[in-house]
Structures are given as C-alpha cells and as structure tokens.
Amino acid sequence: MVRKKRVVLTFPHSLVDKPITYHLVKDYGLVFNILKARVTPREEGRLVLEIEGKRENLNKGIKFLKDLGIRIEPLAQDIRWIETRCTHCGACLAICPTQAFTVDQKTREVFFDKGKCIVCELCIKACPYRAMEIKF
Amino acid sequence: MAKTIKEINEKIRKGKAVVVTAEEIIDLVEKKGVKAVAKEVDVVTTGTFGPMCSSGVYLNLGHAKPKIKLGGGKAYLNDVPVYTGFAAVDVYLGATALPDDDPRNKVYPGEFKYGGGHVIEDLVAGKDVRLKATAYGTDCYPRKEIETLINIKDLNEVVLYNPRNAYQNYNVAVNLSDRVIYTYMGVLQPNLGNANYCSAGQLSPLLNDPYYETIGIGTRIFLGGAIGYVAWSGTQHNPTVKRTKNGVPKAPAGTVAVIGDLKKMSPDWLVGTTFTGYGVTSTVGIGIPIPILNEKILKYTAVKDSQIYAQIVDYSEAYPKGLPGSLGEVNYEQLTSGKIRVKGKEVPAAGLSSYAKAREIAQILKGWIEKGKFLLTEPVEYLPSVDSGQTFKPLKERPVK
Numbered sequence: 001m002v003r004k005k006r007v008v009l010t011f012p013h014s015l016v017d018k019p020i021t022y023h024l025v026k027d028y029g030l031v032f033n034i035l036k037a038r039v040t041p042r043e044e045g046r047l048v049l050e051i052e053g054k055r056e057n058l059n060k061g062i063k064f065l066k067d068l069g070i071r072i073e074p075l076a077q078d079i080r081w082i083e084t085r086c087t088h089c090g091a092c093l094a095i096c097p098t099q100a101f102t103v104d105q106k107t108r109e110v111f112f113d114k115g116k117c118i119v120c121e122l123c124i125k126a127c128p129y130r131a132m133e134i135k136f
Numbered sequence: 137m138a139k140t141i142k143e144i145n146e147k148i149r150k151g152k153a154v155v156v157t158a159e160e161i162i163d164l165v166e167k168k169g170v171k172a173v174a175k176e177v178d179v180v181t182t183g184t185f186g187p188m189c190s191s192g193v194y195l196n197l198g199h200a201k202p203k204i205k206l207g208g209g210k211a212y213l214n215d216v217p218v219y220t221g222f223a224a225v226d227v228y229l230g231a232t233a234l235p236d237d238d239p240r241n242k243v244y245p246g247e248f249k250y251g252g253g254h255v256i257e258d259l260v261a262g263k264d265v266r267l268k269a270t271a272y273g274t275d276c277y278p279r280k281e282i283e284t285l286i287n288i289k290d291l292n293e294v295v296l297y298n299p300r301n302a303y304q305n306y307n308v309a310v311n312l313s314d315r316v317i318y319t320y321m322g323v324l325q326p327n328l329g330n331a332n333y334c335s336a337g338q339l340s341p342l343l344n345d346p347y348y349e350t351i352g353i354g355t356r357i358f359l360g361g362a363i364g365y366v367a368w369s370g371t372q373h374n375p376t377v378k379r380t381k382n383g384v385p386k387a388p389a390g391t392v393a394v395i396g397d398l399k400k401m402s403p404d405w406l407v408g409t410t411f412t413g414y415g416v417t418s419t420v421g422i423g424i425p426i427p428i429l430n431e432k433i434l435k436y437t438a439v440k441d442s443q444i445y446a447q448i449v450d451y452s453e454a455y456p457k458g459l460p461g462s463l464g465e466v467n468y469e470q471l472t473s474g475k476i477r478v479k480g481k482e483v484p485a486a487g488l489s490s491y492a493k494a495r496e497i498a499q500i501l502k503g504w505i506e507k508g509k510f511l512l513t514e515p516v517e518y519l520p521s522v523d524s525g526q527t528f529k530p531l532k533e534r535p536v537k
Contacts (some may be wrong), residue, residue, distance in 0.1 A: 087185065087490040087493055088491075088492040088493065089489060090487045090488075090490070090491075091323075091488050092486070093474065093484070093486040094330035094331065094483075094484035094486035095322075095323055095325065107492060108490075108491040122323070125245070125318075126322055128322070128409045128419070128488065129407060129410075130410060
C-alpha cells in the first residue's frame with residue numbers, strides 16, 4: 001500500500017553537508033518532493049518533505065533518518081491558524097496555491113485545512129491580522 | 137405609510153420595534169413586497185468590518201507632578217510617535233503611525249509588525265502602554281522628560297475620532313505587472329494572479345442609504361463595540377460618482393467621520409492590522425441603523441450583492457500613477473463567489489473586509505435596538521449628496537518660487 005507523509009526534518013549541524021535524502025530514493029525506493037528547505041549558517045538545517053512509498057519502506061526510511069540523529073515531526077505541528085486573531089476576511093483565500101483555505105458560503109467564515117498546506121508561506125504575508133503562524 | 141423617527145423611537149422604548157438586518161431585509165422584501173414590509177419593519181441594521189486607515193484616538197493623559205508640556209515636544213506610546221501639537225497633555229495617536237526605528241520598506245517587503253493600530257488595540261484591551269516623552273520646558277511646565285506606564289482606565293478622555301471610515305463601495309484591486317506587489321489592498325500576485333475587494337456589499341452602511349437620506353451628522357451608530365456618532369462627512373466624501381439605476385455608487389463614493397468613547401469599546405472591533413510591504417492600520421467595526429421612514433428608503437436597504445458594482449483597478453500602474461479608467465466592473469455576487477473574469481482571464485477573488493463580522497455587527501446592533509437600549513437619531517445636518525456637486529479633487533502641484 002502506497003502512503004504519503006509530510007514531515008519536517010531538523011538536521012543537526014554535523015549532518016547539514018551530508019547527502020541524506022539521496023538514500024531515501026536509492027535504499028528505500030521512496031519518492032520525495034522538497035516543499036521547503038532552509039540551512040542557517042552554524043545552525044541546523046530544516047527540510048519539509050512530502051515522502052511517498054510503500055508503507056514498509058516509508059517506516060524503514062524514517063527509521064534510517066531518526067537513527068542518524070535527525071528530528072522528525074509531522075508538518076501540521078509547524079503551522080498554526082490562530083483562530084482568535086482571524087477575522088474571516090478572506091485575504092488568504094485567493095493567494096493560497098493549494099486552496100488550503102475555504103470559506104463556508106453560509107456562515108462566510110474561513111476554514112484552514114492543514115492537510116492541503118504546502119508551507120509556501122504566502123498566507124503569512126497576506127494575512128493582515130497575523131493569524132497564520134509558522135515555526136520552521 | 138410614512139413613519140417618523142419619533143414614532144419609531146416610541147416603539148423601541150416599548151420593546152415593540154421590528155428590526156431586521158440589511159441582509160434579512162432582502163428576502164423579506166422579495167417575499168412580501170415593498171408596501172407590506174415598509175409597514176412592518178421599523179429599522180434595518182447594517183455593518184462593516186474592514187481596515188480603515190484614517191482612524192485614530194485622542195487622549196488626555198492627565199498632568200504629571202511636576203508638570204510637562206508635550207505640545208511642541210515629542211511623545212511616544214509603545215515607541216509609536218503621537219501628534220503633540222495641542223495643549224500640554226492632549227495627544228493624537230494615528231492608526232498608521234510607526235515607531236521611528238521601524239525599518240519600514242528598507243528590507244522589502246517590510247513586515248510592519250507594530251504601529252498605531254496595534255497601540256489602539258492594546259489600549260482598548262486594557263493593557264498597560266508605555267508613554268515616553270520629551271519637552272523643552274517652560275516656567276509653568278518645567279519638566280523636560282517623562283517615562284511611565286499608562287492605562288486607559290486612568291486617563292481622563294480617550295476618544296476614537298476617525299476622519300474617514302465606512303467607504304461607500306471600493307475598488308477591486310489587481311496587478312497587471314510581472315512582479316508581486318504589496319499594497320493597502322493586500323498582496324497582489326503578478327499577471328492578474330488574484331483580485332482583492334474591500335466592502336461588506338449588501339450589508340455595508342452607506343450602500344444601504346445611497347443618497348444619505350437618513351445617515352447624517354449626529355447619527356448614533358455602533359462603533360468599535362460601543363455607541364458612537366457620525367461627526368461629519370468623511371474626508372474624500374465623493375457623492376457625485378457614477379451610480380446604477382437604483383442609486384448605488386459604482387466606485388468609492390461617500391464616507392463618514394465618526395467619534396466615540398474608546399473606554400467603552402472592545403478590542404474585538406478595533407484590531408491592529410498589518411499590510412506586508414505597506415504599513416499598519418486599524419480594522420474598525422461600524423454599524424449604522426437605518427430608520428424605515430418610507431417605501432423609498434426601504435427599497436434602498438433591500439439592495440443585494442448582485443446589484444452593487446465595483447471597478448477593477450490595476451494597482452501596479454493605473455492606481456499609483458493616478459491614471460483614470462477601470463479594467464471593467466463586477467458585482468459583489470461575482471466577487472463573493474471567489475472567481476471573477478478580468479481581461480478574459482479567470483481570477484480568484486477575495487475580500488479584505490470580513491462579511492462574517494459585518495453580519496455579527498448588524499446582529500448586535502439589532503439586539504441593542506430590540507432591547508430598547510439604542511434609540512435612533514434625526515441627523516442634525518445631512519451629508520452632502522449628489523446635488524451638492526462635491527467632488528474628490530486631486531492635488532494641484534504648483535512651482536514654489
């Protein structure tokens with residue numbers, strides 16, 4: 001069974017220059033798509049990946065990364081819709097490339113679907129009320 | 137059958153007034169007809185909740201011991217500069233003011249995390265705010281500097297006074313250029329990537345009284361969660377724009393200046409707002425009741441999104457250069473569907489004004505009137521309408537010799 005996961009990888013400084021994701025393809029037959037990458041000088045590296053493959057291989061690949069000392073968190077934890085700051089104006093709607101925001105035509109309230117988010121961060125700049133927060 | 141405001145107020149006092157929102161009235165009129173509804177309904181409530189940059193607060197800070205004269209000096213609230221050109225301890229805090237050390241757009245697009253609109257939100261939320269000021273010192277006001285925490289509850293007067301709010305209709309902003317632009321109409325993606333509009337449409341106060349026949353100077357309103365008043369016509373009030381057959385302006389037209397006691401307001405309805413690459417502002421909640429004095433006024437309040445048109449304007453060139461012309465017009469039914477057509481292209485559309493909050497304001501105001509807590513007012517003076525010939529003039533630059 002093919003499964004898909006979106007994860008945030010945090011690389012310690014010692015691993016930043018190692019070709020690690022390459023092994024996910026070669027050794028575990030996983031397909032990945034880099035959604036976002038950031039390496040800060042003398043700090044750690046962060047990579048947001050969408051990984052796709054057989055369930056068994058996916059688990060093995062993730063174990064491989066963990067054993068190397070990479071911290072793995074599900075993507076959703078890093079994006080937060082602060083509902084109390086949201087005024088349901090809709091400034092995020094037209095700017096989101098994956099339609100992660102929808103508006104209920106009846107209540108006219110905005111809803112954020114984490115599952116559709118690819119962390120492009122466009123909504124963060126577009127939200128006038130700073131209701132979208134990212135820790136990446 | 138014509139009614140008077142006096143008669144309506146009598147019914148409000150007795151808890152017998154029939155009040156509906158500008159949204160509810162649409163179906164009601166379609167179902168029962170103008171004649172019947174004009175008899176039945178006494179008041180229609182409107183609402184709007186959007187960024188309104190010409191907003192601010194004047195504060196009387198009270199006198200310190202020894203005294204300091206801020207007039208002619210410099211003063212800051214949470215590092216945001218306030219205007220001091222009044223007497224000793226009156227200052228005015230504008231919604232778009234920024235701390236002196238804010239990098240603005242030096243690193244483009246600027247983040248504009250905190251400014252006047254945010255100080256207003258903090259004040260109204262009852263948070264302590266840091267006052268820092270310097271003055272030149274006089275015989276009667278010897279002190280030259282002060283730094284202290286202040287709180288809204290301890291100040292003498294804290295008054296929201298907004299010179300221009302509640303625009304009657306607005307532009308739909310798009311970007312024809314090939315780069316992202318950051319505007320007061322939000323982030324606009326290149327090559328018609330998105331379209332942003334900013335009006336509560338069928339719920340918006342002045343769109344429900346297109347010729348200002350009931351809303352005027354002295355009108356009691358919902359402002360920032362409390363009772364406020366229309367103080368004057370707003371700046372850039374422009375009644376003479378093109379209108380549809382039913383009288384609704386097809387471009388930004390009328391505006392109102394509003395005033396109210398900030399101490400009674402709520403941070404839910406005065407929200408500090410940031411436009412990336414543009415600046416800060418305040419998002420203000422306003423609701424205006426419209427007395428149904430006759431069938432004509434009722435008909436105006438039954439206006440619906442499909443009958444309200446706005447102009448599509450390019451904010452990459454036409455707007456900044458002040459060039460006339462529009463890329464076409466769309467109605468609010470099309471805009472709220474989330475998709476419009478511009479130059480043959482389907483463009484995703486989104487609002488900057490919250491319809492959900494506008495609806496909530498209209499409902500709150502309806503509740504106040506139904507409970508007899510809010511009486512309607514006869515305008516002391518009407519706002520300039522179409523017959524005034526008043527227009528919105530550009531600045532004529534002249535050489536300085």
